Amino acid sequence: MQLHIRTMLTIVTEGRLENDLVELFEERRIRGWTIVEARGKGAHGEQHGSFDANHNIQIELIAEAATAEALAETIQQRYGAHFALVQWLSDVRVLRPQKF
Amino acid sequence: MQLHIRTMLTIVTEGRLENDLVELFEERRIRGWTIVEARGKGAHGEQHGSFDANHNIQIELIAEAATAEALAETIQQRYGAHFALVQWLSDVRVLRPQKF
Amino acid sequence: MQLHIRTMLTIVTEGRLENDLVELFEERRIRGWTIVEARGKGAHGEQHGSFDANHNIQIELIAEAATAEALAETIQQRYGAHFALVQWLSDVRVLRPQKF
Amino acid sequence: MQIDPVVLFFLLGLAAGWAKSDLKLPSALYDTLSVFLLLAIGIKGGLELAKQPFLAILPQALLVLLMGFLIPLLAYPLLRWRLPQVDAASIAAHYGSVSVVTYAVGVAYLTRQGVSFESQTTLFLVLLEMPALVVGVVLARLGARQAAGDVTPSAGHGWGKLLHEVLLGKSMVLLLGGLAIGALAGPDGIKPLDRLYIDLFKPVLTLFLLEMGLVVAGKLGILRREGFFLVGIGVGLPLMLSWVGIGFGVLMGLSPGGVTMLAVLAASASYIAAPAAMRMAVPQANPALSLGAALGITFPFNLLVGIPLYHQFATAVTGG
Amino acid sequence: MQIDPVVLFFLLGLAAGWAKSDLKLPSALYDTLSVFLLLAIGIKGGLELAKQPFLAILPQALLVLLMGFLIPLLAYPLLRWRLPQVDAASIAAHYGSVSVVTYAVGVAYLTRQGVSFESQTTLFLVLLEMPALVVGVVLARLGARQAAGDVTPSAGHGWGKLLHEVLLGKSMVLLLGGLAIGALAGPDGIKPLDRLYIDLFKPVLTLFLLEMGLVVAGKLGILRREGFFLVGIGVGLPLMLSWVGIGFGVLMGLSPGGVTMLAVLAASASYIAAPAAMRMAVPQANPALSLGAALGITFPFNLLVGIPLYHQFATAVTGG
Amino acid sequence: MQIDPVVLFFLLGLAAGWAKSDLKLPSALYDTLSVFLLLAIGIKGGLELAKQPFLAILPQALLVLLMGFLIPLLAYPLLRWRLPQVDAASIAAHYGSVSVVTYAVGVAYLTRQGVSFESQTTLFLVLLEMPALVVGVVLARLGARQAAGDVTPSAGHGWGKLLHEVLLGKSMVLLLGGLAIGALAGPDGIKPLDRLYIDLFKPVLTLFLLEMGLVVAGKLGILRREGFFLVGIGVGLPLMLSWVGIGFGVLMGLSPGGVTMLAVLAASASYIAAPAAMRMAVPQANPALSLGAALGITFPFNLLVGIPLYHQFATAVTGG
Numbered sequence A, B, C: 001m002q003l004h005i006r007t008m009l010t011i012v013t014e015g016r017l018e019n020d021l022v023e024l025f026e027e028r029r030i031r032g033w034t035i036v037e038a039r040g041k042g043a044h045g046e047q048h049g050s051f052d053a054n055h056n057i058q059i060e061l062i063a064e065a066a067t068a069e070a071l072a073e074t075i076q077q078r079y080g081a082h083f084a085l086v087q088w089l090s091d092v093r094v095l096r097p098q099k100f
Numbered sequence D, E, F: 001m002q003i004d005p006v007v008l009f010f011l012l013g014l015a016a017g018w019a020k021s022d023l024k025l026p027s028a029l030y031d032t033l034s035v036f037l038l039l040a041i042g043i044k045g046g047l048e049l050a051k052q053p054f055l056a057i058l059p060q061a062l063l064v065l066l067m068g069f070l071i072p073l074l075a076y077p078l079l080r081w082r083l084p085q086v087d088a089a090s091i092a093a094h095y096g097s098v099s100v101v102t103y104a105v106g107v108a109y110l111t112r113q114g115v116s117f118e119s120q121t122t123l124f125l126v127l128l129e130m131p132a133l134v135v136g137v138v139l140a141r142l143g144a145r146q147a148a149g150d151v152t153p154s155a156g157h158g159w160g161k162l163l164h165e166v167l168l169g170k171s172m173v174l175l176l177g178g179l180a181i182g183a184l185a186g187p188d189g190i191k192p193l194d195r196l197y198i199d200l201f202k203p204v205l206t207l208f209l210l211e212m213g214l215v216v217a218g219k220l221g222i223l224r225r226e227g228f229f230l231v232g233i234g235v236g237l238p239l240m241l242s243w244v245g246i247g248f249g250v251l252m253g254l255s256p257g258g259v260t261m262l263a264v265l266a267a268s269a270s271y272i273a274a275p276a277a278m279r280m281a282v283p284q285a286n287p288a289l290s291l292g293a294a295l296g297i298t299f300p301f302n303l304l305v306g307i308p309l310y311h312q313f314a315t316a317v318t319g320g
Ligand SMILES: Nc1ncnc2c1ncn2[C@@H]1O[C@H](COP(=O)(O)O)[C@@H](O)[C@H]1O
Pocket: A012, A013, A038, A039, A040, A041, A042, A043, A044, A045, A046, A047, A056, A083, A084, A085, A086, C031, C032, C033, C034, C035, C060, C061, C062, C063, C099, C100
C-alpha cells in the first residue's frame, strides 16, 4: 500500500464561528473536513459547553501543505484577535492523495 | 521516560458502520480504540449529525505500523466504494509499547 | 508564515478523572487544553458512554516537549495502575509559539 | 380546508431552516421524540388489539402483508424507467415501507374531523414496515448480480445480518414492544401511563414536526440539484400508491376512515427504517436520492396536501 | 414576602454549583427546555393576540419599540464612565433586550399573587428583543470607527449578516413562530396541545431554573475578579431601568400588573439573543463582562429581589 | 402475581439489548430522566416531611442510619470468602447503599396492590444513600494498608475529597434538594408543579426502565465470564439483606407496607452513587464486578422477583 503525505490543519474555536469558517472553506474550494464538539480552556477562559453561548468545536481538515497553511493564516488574521482560537498543523499519511 | 513509536490510524466514516468495524477489529485482535461522534463534509456530501441516518464517527486506533496499514487497506477495500470514508495514518509516541 | 514545533499530549481516560486532571494542569500552570467526549475499548473493557459511570474523555494539550512528557509521566504513575488510561505524544506545528 | 396546528410546527421548522436560521434542536431530542412516538403508537395499537380476537383480523392482516410486498413491485418498474437498478430498488423499498409520523398526522387529521376508523390500523402500520424492505433488497441484488463484477461479496450485508437489521431495527423493536406492552398490560395497566403516552402524544408530535421541518429544509439542496425528476417521484408515487391503499381498504371492507388510513400508509414513505436497512443492504444506492424524495418531497406533500386528499378519495369511493 | 417555589430550584442549582457538586444537566436538556419555553410563550402570546384587534394595541406596540431603542441610549453613557466603547455598547444592548425566563418568572409571581395584567405583554416581550441590539451595534461601530486602525473589515459581521443573525436567531424565530401558530390556530386548535404548552410550562420552568442556577454559579469566578463594578452594573442598571418601564407603562395606561410586567421587561437583561448577536457583531467586546453582569448578577437579582420590588413600585405609582 | 407494566418496559429493553437491536437511547435522555426521578422523589419526601413533626420520626431515622452502617459490615465477611479485600469492600458499599429506581418500582408495586406505607420511607431512602459508602471505604483502606506497598498515596482520594464526592454527588444533591424544596414550598406551593413531578412520575419511570434494560443487557458479558459467583452474590445478598430490612422495620413498628419498603431498600444495591464514590475512593476495586452484581443481577432480580417476595415476607412476619 502506498501512502502519501498531506497536511492536517486542526482548528479549535468557538462554536459560533462554524458557519463563517465553513463559508471560508467553500470559498477556498476545500473538499472535506470533520467537526467534533469540544470544550476546553485557554487564554479566553473556560468554554464549558454547558451553555449556548459557550462551546468549542474542533475542526480537522486534510489538504495540501500550502493550502492548509494559507488557510490557517487567514483564519488567524481574521479571528485571532477577538475569538477563542487555537490552530495546529501536522503531517498525516493518506491512502487516496487525489481526495485532498 | 522512554517513548516508543507506534502508528495511529484515524477513520472518519458513517455511524452505521460502527458495528461492522468493531467486528473487524475484534477479528484482527486489535486491543483498543477510541470513538468520538463527528460530523463533516466530503465527497459524499454533508453529514449533519442532526438526524439518525446521517452522522459520522471518528475512530482512533493505535497499533503497530503493519497492523494499522493492513487494517486501513481492508477498510478501504471493503467500504471505500460506497460509504463516506476518510482514513489517515500518523506516528505517535506512547509510554507503554506492549499495550499496542 | 513561520511555524513552530510543539508537543501535543493526548490523554484518553475515564470521565471521572476530569476534575483531578484539570487540577493537575492548573498546578503545572498549563495554559490550555481541549476536551471531547469519547468512548472506546481497551484493557479495561468497553466504555460505552451510554451510562453515567462509564464514559471516556479525550484531552488534547499542546505544550513544550519537556512539560508534556513530564505531565504524561505523572499521569501514568498516578492513574495508570487502576484507571482506564491511554496517552500518546506527537509533534504539531503551531502559529503562535508563545501561547504554549 | 383548515390546516391542523401540528402541521404549522412543520411549516415553522421548514421556514426557519429555509431562511438559514440558527435554530437547531439537539439530536438527543430528535432521538428521544422518535423513541416516544414509536412506543406510544405501539402501545395504542396493543390496547386496541387486546380488545378484539386476533383471529378476527387475521385475514385483514394477511391482505396488508400482501400489499406491503406488492407496492415495491409496482413502483420498481416505474422507477427503472430513469434510474439504475440499485436506486430504483432502494426507492421502491422506501415507498413500500411506511412513515410513522405521517400516520400520526393522519390520525390527528381524522380525529379533528371527527371521522372514526378501525383501531387495527396501528397493527397494519407495524405489518407494513418490513415486507417492502425485503422486496427492495431482493430487487437490488438481482440487479446487481447481473451487473457483473461490480458487487464484491462485501458490498452489503448477507441475508442473516440484513434480517437482523430490519427485524431488530429501532422502529420494529419499539413498535412491536409497545404493541406487546399495550396488549399485556391492557387499559387498566396502562391507565397510570396515560398522562405521557396518550395525553402528551399530540403535543410531543408538534416538537417532532418542528424538527422534521428543519431536516426537510436541509434537503432542499438535493432537490434543487435533482430537480423535476425527484419532485415527480415524490408527488407522483404517493398519489398513485394511495389508490393501492384505497383498493385494499375497500377489499377489506373498512370504514371510510379506515380506508383513508390505509391510503395514508400506502402513500407514505419510510425515512427511519428504510434508510437504515438500505444503507447496509444496498450500499451502492445513493441515499441522498431516496431520502430526498421520501423526506424532502413526499413527507411534506402528504402532510399538507395528501392526507386531506386521500380522505376525499376514500369518502368518494366508499360513498361514506 | 414568600418565595415562589420555582425560584427555589434556581437556588438549588446555584448552591450545587457553588459547592462544586458534580450535578450537571446535559446540554441537550438545556437546549430543549429553552426551545420549549420560547415556543410556549410565543403560543400564549399568539392566543391572546387572536382575541383582540391588532390595531387597538398598535399605539402601545410603537411605544414599546421606542422604549427598546431608548434603553441602550440611556445605559450607554453611564457605562462609558468606566468602560471602553465596545464593552459599554455591548452591555447596553444586553440590558435593552429582554430575558424570557425573567419574564416567565414574573408571570408566575403575579399569577401567584392573584394580580392580573394585560395579555399583550407577551407581544411586548417579542418587540423588545431586537431594537436594543441594533442600537448596541451602532454605538459600538461608531466608537470603533473613531478608534482608528483597530477595526479591520473582518472584525464583526456586516449589517446584512447581522440583521440575519438577530432576526433569525433562535429566540426570535421561536417567539414569532409561536406567536403566529397561536394566532392562526386559535384556542380551539391549541387545546389538544395544552397539556404540554400550558400545563407543563411552570413545572418545566423549574428544570430550566435549576440549570440556570448551575450556569450562574459558573460565573462566580468572573464576579470575584471584576468585583464591585460588575455588581454595581448588575444591580444598579435594572433598578434604574425598571423605572423607565414603569414610566412607559403608566404612559400606556396599563393596569398595575401590566406596569409591573413592563418594569420587569425593562429591568431584565438578555442572555440568549444578545450574547449571540454581540459576539458576531462586536467581537472586540469582552463577552465575560456582559454575560457576567446580565446572567451572574441581574438575573438572580431580578428573580429574588427585583420582581417583587418592581411590583411594589408599580402598585405605589399607579395607586393600584 | 401479575407483572407491573413498568417492569414490562425493563423487559423490553433487556430483550432488545440481548438481541443486539440497534435501539439506543441518547445518554442525555438517561441523564435527564435520572435528574427528574431523584428530584421528584425528593420533593415527594419533602411534602410528607412537612406534614409531620421531625422529632417524631427522629428515632426511626437513627435506626435507619444504624442499618445503613450495619449492612456493609454484614456483607463484607461473606464477600471476603472469595474476593480480595478491595472488591469485597466495594460490593458491600454498593449493597449497603440504595437504588432509587428499585425504590420507585416498589412504590409503584404497593400502590398498585392498594397497600399503604409510611410516607417517611422517602426520608429513609435519602438517609441510606451514604453511610454504607463510608463504611465501604474504611473497610477497603484498612485492607489496603495491610496489603503493603501496593497503595501509593495517590491511589484514591483523601477523606476530604471523598466526603465531598459523596455528599455533593448528584444523587444526594437532588434528593436533599428536592426534600428541601418540597418541605419549604409545601403542598400548595408544589401544586402547580404536580403535572410534572407527580403525574408524570410513573410514566417517566417507564422510559428510565427501558434504558436500564438496555444497560443491564450490556452487562451480560461480564455475567457470562464471572458466572455463578456473581449470580450467587446478586441473588443471595438481596434475599438475605431483605430480612435485615424486615427486622428493622418491625423494630420501628412500621405497617406491613412500610416493612416491605424497608426490605426493598435494604435489598436494593446502588448503581449511581456507589460506583461514582467507590471508583474514586477505592480505584483498585474492579468496577465491572460490583456493577455487574448490583445492576446486572440484583436490579432485575428485585424488579421481577424480589419486590413481590419481600412483600410476602413482610406480610407474613407482621401478620398484616
Ligand atoms: N495549549 C492548548 N492545547 C490544546 N488546546 C488548547 C490549548 N490552548 C487553548 N486550547 C483550546 O483552544 C480554545 C481557544 O483557546 P484560547 O484562544 O487560548 O482561549 C480553548 O478553549 C481550548 O479548547
